[in-house]
Amino acid sequence: MPTPAQQLHNHLQTLKDGWPILSLIAAKKANIMARSTGNGTHSIAPIPVNIDAWQLKQDIDLLTRKLTRAAGLHPHRGMAVPALLKGIMLHETNLLTHDDADTITEQIALAAERMDRMLNPPPACKMIGPCPKCGYELWCTELEMFSGYKACDRCRGEWRIKDVQQASVLRLALGGAQGTAAAIARWMDPYGVAVKPNTITKWAKRGILEPVNVDENGNPVYNVWDVWQTFTRRDKDK
Template sequence: MVESNDRKQQLDKDLRSLSANLPALRDIAAKKASVVARQSGAGSYTVGPIPVNLGAWQLLQDILKFARELARALRFAPSFDAEFVFKGTLRHLDDLLARPDAASVCEIAHEASKRLSRHLEPPPAMVMIGKCLDLDCRAELWCGEDDLASGWTVCPRCGRTTSVHEVQQLRMVEAATYGVQGTAADISAMLRDQGIKVRRQTISQWKNRGIIQPVGQQDGKPVFLVWDVWKAMNR
């Protein structure tokens, strides 16, 4: 009974944390590259802004997926937003804990709450470079300057020693999939947040030397694909 009560109290705490902090995560994940006008054979057209804080954006997607699964399990209306789902679930904890997958639900809620808190209050002088490459782990990897300088980091969950460059490259592949783009200053700032250092002036020089090509303009400034910048860094 004591263990059951402890589990219920922890789940209650985690769901309240998710509900309270999710709006702040939405703000972080909504940090976007500016709208740009791209040229095509039929003229110019507008491209909508794309998330550039990939870590926060991916965490947001994971939490929203968890909320949808909770809503289906408790038969909530599918139109409810995630914050409402987490609040509503607090009134059905006993029903949720009676399910055969209750342990899994509690584990997911606790892990999501911890990840969210870490994004809102990151460790001092550390950046989240991506996720562990072990497909059975996929823990977030936070690195300090020593890790970045050495090129290696150790996963705090599974203990795997991982190449920083490989983790960053996987993140850049994700960025390519989303079509992330921005001005030289935008991209420099975004990459810096992920432990990748490239100066705005360097990106502009690559453009002048024909190493990368702009895909549009924003307020008269060239806009580049993040993937093109990454390829130029590793050519």
């Protein structure tokens, strides 16, 4: 059984080693676009495919910078997370003797666990979004997807899967995310939202869904939130 010091070291090592891969996942781009306007012009910029990987990256970045202060370090402002973690690992005893040591080690352990699950997801599972209560990633088996409910592995709260999926879509939609039928279908699939590009196109042809733009190839572009609302409305009508 590892000692608390060994566990802390292992968790910090997990964060340090996994950071480059997590950064690559979070930086991948899809043909889903977020619109911004100003001074009569507008631009359409790609956003991360895996928004949860991006959020985890931000959370670990923030945690790491808090840990540098807790460890009594004074790094340069521009230092990258792996370099900061390397410095923290050289001063782990400062964290273990800190007044908030229990909270600090728990936060590090949770971040390391989230990192591990993101980089090594359970087989045949879908990550539908974070737990509304504790923020832990909710991975669902096919049976759980069929049941419609998921219990959080961390806080044990039970949630309706469609509500969690909707919250994930809303996070993207609040940024004005738009994309082609194929792009939106690719983005929704990892969250267990089974909508096909052809289905989105058929909705548009039938006047159920309205495109808001076209891309550089002339393909219709839709609001992510409009697609989600149409998907859930049609699902209820079945």
